[in-house]
Amino acid sequence: MAMKFAARTTELIDSPIGAAFAMLDHRVNDRPLLDLSQAAPGYSPAPIVLDRIAEAARESDTSRYPPAAGLVELRQEFATDLRRSYAASDITAADVTITAGCNQAFCATVNALAGPGDSIVLATPFYFNHEMWLQAEGIEVRYLGCTTELHPDLEEAATLIDDTTRAIMLVSPGNPTGVTLPVEVIADFVELAARRNIALILDETYRTFRPTEAPAHDGFDNPAWRTTLITLHSFSKDLAIPGYRVGAIVSGADHQREALKILDCVAIGAPRIGQEAVITGLRHARGWRREQAQRIARLQDHFVATMASAPGGFELVTSGAYFGWVRSNDQRSTDETVRRLIVELDTLVIPGTAFTTTDEGMLRFSFANLTPAEIDELGLRLATY
Numbered sequence: 001m002a003m004k005f006a007a008r009t010t011e012l013i014d015s016p017i018g019a020a021f022a023m024l025d026h027r028v029n030d031r032p033l034l035d036l037s038q039a040a041p042g043y044s045p046a047p048i049v050l051d052r053i054a055e056a057a058r059e060s061d062t063s064r065y066p067p068a069a070g071l072v073e074l075r076q077e078f079a080t081d082l083r084r085s086y087a088a089s090d091i092t093a094a095d096v097t098i099t100a101g102c103n104q105a106f107c108a109t110v111n112a113l114a115g116p117g118d119s120i121v122l123a124t125p126f127y128f129n130h131e132m133w134l135q136a137e138g139i140e141v142r143y144l145g146c147t148t149e150l151h152p153d154l155e156e157a158a159t160l161i162d163d164t165t166r167a168i169m170l171v172s173p174g175n176p177t178g179v180t181l182p183v184e185v186i187a188d189f190v191e192l193a194a195r196r197n198i199a200l201i202l203d204e205t206y207r208t209f210r211p212t213e214a215p216a217h218d219g220f221d222n223p224a225w226r227t228t229l230i231t232l233h234s235f236s237k238d239l240a241i242p243g244y245r246v247g248a249i250v251s252g253a254d255h256q257r258e259a260l261k262i263l264d265c266v267a268i269g270a271p272r273i274g275q276e277a278v279i280t281g282l283r284h285a286r287g288w289r290r291e292q293a294q295r296i297a298r299l300q301d302h303f304v305a306t307m308a309s310a311p312g313g314f315e316l317v318t319s320g321a322y323f324g325w326v327r328s329n330d331q332r333s334t335d336e337t338v339r340r341l342i343v344e345l346d347t348l349v350i351p352g353t354a355f356t357t358t359d360e361g362m363l364r365f366s367f368a369n370l371t372p373a374e375i376d377e378l379g380l381r382l383a384t385y
Helices: 016-026 047-057 072-086 102-113 128-136 154-160 183-195 253-266 272-284 286-307 334-345 372-383
Strands: 096-099 119-123 140-144 165-171 199-203 229-234 247-250 314-320 323-328 362-366
Touching: 016 334, 047 272, 072 096, 072 272, 096 102, 096 253, 102 128, 102 165, 102 199, 102 229, 102 247, 102 253, 119 128, 128 140, 140 154, 154 183, 165 183, 183 199, 247 253, 272 286, 286 314, 286 323, 286 372, 334 362
Parallel strands: 119 140, 119 165, 165 199, 199 229
Antiparallel strands: 096 247, 229 247, 314 323, 323 362
16 A cells, blocks of 8 residues: 555645756757746855855864754854844844754744644745745635735735734745835834734845845834744855755744744754854855845846846836746746746746736746846847747
């Protein structure tokens, strides 16, 4: 007899990234692939970070377990970075838990708050791994619609909250849209969550890639922020180290205690060598981080200009961080549009159906790993669609 599997996992979608890559075997042309699928840096870390990685690999402590909540030096450095970024004095190392990437930060955060029979409000378009984890854990997903600016709808959110609701989940800048939520929008959601005694979880993976260096929100200004606000962070994009798996949760002590129980059952601690890399990056690569963010901002300008004429009927709706959120005028399904782009135009993108509950004809273009010449080539290929 064949083994049986849990319905919660068999009913989940397969990874949209893996599904898109599986189509590459069907390409009909012999030309370079334009890969706009994954939102991961395609460039190397700062030289000083690479030097520290090589050095740390030779140190005996590197192969040992790190402290469960992360290296003290890293938690201190990140707290300092956050105080600087938010002009907020009330963030300390004690508020920081280091995780094996931001996905794990989300999973541990959610499991500390909710379980089967509970609900979480998920702003749409959503990051597909967030939806997948909630479904895998038997947590009811309550999909929150957005305004014409692709901001989460505050009035609708209030109607979705009941006694089973444990949190509202927002992402800013958004994945897949790239939209940076205004400070006042985030403040409204923090206030709503506090009033309804639930958590406001804010994924800030792409915080560095906003069009401003002003604070992303003022949630830390309230002395009682630890009773409501939980922020999630990734060092993968900031420092170009996605393979080293380092992220962070910033939250109050009560939440951290419960999240650490989950982390101890999974990876125990984020890889120590990655944590060493982040310490060096936070201390010595601030200028490099700023340069990379500025370079990607210039790529975004080039991408927006290329898409301005809606080549091939592909209309750019929004753009920011690593992403372009693009509407296709193809009357076929979005999955078929993606297949044609891959097979016939050697252009790899992710269908918007990975981020929405219905087929809205949308596509996610991750332009940040292309060169300016490749963005030009993208425009030419789309024009032939």
